[in-house]
Amino acid sequence: MKRVLLIIFVLAFSLNISCKKDKKETEVKTEETTENATIEASESKKSVTPTDTHPGEIKKLKVSLESKSNSNVTGNVLFTEDKGVVTMITVLGGLTEGTHAIHLHEKADCSSPDGKSSGGHWNPTAQPHGAWGDEKGHHKGDIGNLEADANGNATKTFYTAQWCLGCGDPERDIMGKAIIVHQGADDLTSQPTGNAGGRVSCGGIIE
Numbered sequence: 321m322k323r324v325l326l327i328i329f330v331l332a333f334s335l336n337i338s339c340k341k342d343k344k345e346t347e348v349k350t351e352e353t354t355e356n357a358t359i360e361a362s363e364s365k366k367s368v369t370p371t372d373t374h375p376g377e378i379k380k381l382k383v384s385l386e387s388k389s390n391s392n393v394t395g396n397v398l399f400t401e402d403k404g405v406v407t408m409i410t411v412l413g414g415l416t417e418g419t420h421a422i423h424l425h426e427k428a429d430c431s432s433p434d435g436k437s438s439g440g441h442w443n444p445t446a447q448p449h450g451a452w453g454d455e456k457g458h459h460k461g462d463i464g465n466l467e468a469d470a471n472g473n474a475t476k477t478f479y480t481a482q483w484c485l486g487c488g489d490p491e492r493d494i495m496g497k498a499i500i501v502h503q504g505a506d507d508l509t510s511q512p513t514g515n516a517g518g519r520v521s522c523g524g525i526i527e
């Protein structure tokens with residue numbers, strides 16, 4: 321009888337050990353899988369760089385805006401292109417409270433104090449000035465307006481499939497154009513500029 325009990329005891333003990341071993345192995349395997357996933361995630365982040373121009377991958381470009389016409393308006397615009405859609409995120413400071421026009425103009429030349437070195441509205445398809453999406457037509461640079469708060473800050477997110485970053489198509493490529501912010505609002509009807517007043521900030525879209 322004693323011997324039987326001993327055998328049961330030994331059996332139970334060894335079963336317990338092998339059970340623990342299995343558990344440990346499973347834990348180690350899980351850790352390895354998580355580690356691999358982390359490495360893969362950080363590698364895919366690395367492939368997104370501002371100079372990336374491989375087709376089919378996300379392109380990014382950051383443009384700084386400088387103040388013009390004796391204003392204090394500065395800011396940043398981040399362009400990204402993903403799957404044929406360009407997203408433009410604009411963050412500005414130093415504005416007067418209220419509505420201000422924002423357009424793409426013809427040339428990435430912000431050298432003159434009034435910003436007029438950037439030329440007129442970018443209009444490669446010879447359309448009238450207007451509201452984006454208007455069936456009567458609009459310039460490819462007619463982004464529209466943004467609203468500055470009481471502290472003079474404004475943000476705007478705009479996206480379109482009618483632009484590209486460096487694709488070379490003259491009707492879509494925004495490289496070499498300028499971002500212009502105006503003193504006043506774009507009325508979206510006056511020709512050829514929307515009667516938006518002076519140019520208070522300018523940034524060239526160049527790498």
Ligand SMILES: [Cu+2]
Nearest residue numbers: 422423500502
């Ligand atoms: Cu303009």
Ligand SMILES: [Zn+2]
Nearest residue numbers: 441449459462
């Ligand atoms: Zn226009």
